[in-house]
Amino acid sequence: MDYVNEFPILKTGLIYFDNGATTLKPKRVLDKMNDYYLNYPSNAHRGDYTLSLKASKELEDSRTCVKDFINAKSNKEIVFTSGSTESMNMAIYGYFYHNLNKYDEVLITKAEHASNIVPWFDLENKLGIKVKYIPLNDDYTFSIDNLKESITNNTKVVSIAEITNVIGDTRDIKEITRLCHEKGIKVLVDAAQSAGHIKIDVQDTDVDFLAISAHKMLGPTGVGVLYGKEELLNEIDYKKGGGTTISFDSPKEIEYKELPYKLEAGTQNIAGIIGFREAINYVNEIGLDYIEKYTHDLKKYLVEKLSKLDNIILYNENVSGSTVAFNVKDVFAQDTAIYLDKFNICVRSGDHCDKKLGDELKIKNTVRVSLYFYNTKEECDKLVVALNNDKILEESLGV
């Protein structure tokens, strides 16, 4: 399929392989946001005039759209945030901070994003909880057996990404949640890399909290979602004092609004939230089953080509997913990325906000290609041609 009408930047010959950081934005999402700014640029939930009612309706329709997208029970369970980092922080500081005690254990892995590590470390410092790692398999993927062995009587939370941002394996959230709930353990899922890539069904998997970023699935930056079961969200103490209240006569007489509004103080990113709905519509039209299969097949294709090059070290070649982590022998990852930029190929180099994975890979930094449905075999071929060169380091220097 040809996507250049929705992504005009592709006409320039740009090869965009950094979708794990953020995806391209389709024109229809931007048109939808412009439509708000140009034609009904009023605040939501504030006015009694037609324009404001329209803004409120569009915003609430977006909430319904997100609810349906992840199959939540009700709109009350959908809280808009600035992104998955804020969503993770809201769940961790708003709920778990108040519900964990000294010696309670949180299980994560070394393949998590920083936003699923740093807040937990902070809670370890503040509350005396213990952050423990579920060991990864030899290929750095997640294992249910290792989870079973890691759970102790003190385990209270399992907090993991559904798809990790470097290795890219998909974790079986339904099975993880089933195991955890048998033992009264709560499950927080970072879905930043999985939303828009695979189907999410929070009722089927029964997760307790789930975090999403719009911009990693065709939406604008600055918009995210925290899903939580209603009874858990109701317990969250992460209020930003402001227009979330019904009345506030005195410090003892503050009455907060109902969910989800009590967690959404201040004017929301209305245009962004409306744009996110259009992104979800687009993803749904293309189809999540198609996206998953297409990107996984494309990864296989790229891995097969790259494995034929003598100068490439692959780190996750056998993992089914849409990311390829690699290095060029004797070349620092950033030098490879700068070299590829000369060919108009965008890749990410570094630790990818996953500073603990380096312990496992025995190397801190990698080059990452993260694919989405608009990437093609032809683009992969161009990458392989560029990498089939024993002078990459020299040619990266710019002198």
Next chain:
Amino acid sequence: MDNEIKRELILEHFNNPVNKGLVDDPSYIKESKSNASCIDHFTIELKLEDDIVKDIRFDGEACAIATSSLSIAISKLIGKTKEEAINIIDNYNKMIAHEEYDKDLLEELNIYEDISKQPARVNCALLGINGIKDILKK
């Protein structure tokens, strides 16, 4: 200097940087520097005696431009007075920013004069050397 020689010099200092490895000696002043936008990270140690730069050491992981520029700067700045060293670093910054500078003073460091043609490299070329300046200014 032709480009072939420039590249050779950069790669030589990248692959075999001078004074890599920290000494952890209390007579050294220590400073950590990272680029926010990329993955370069250095820890630098500097020993100053009677206002003379007696030794500079570093450790860390960084790209070819960051590592080589720090390595060349270290070999050039050891033995200089604090004032001379700061003057060299200031001129180096001017060169990177395409301002007027004293070319003769910089010697091998002139190889980075066109680095801003690759905007992603500018911070790399400044990270280590400005880390040294931060210590000298303490």
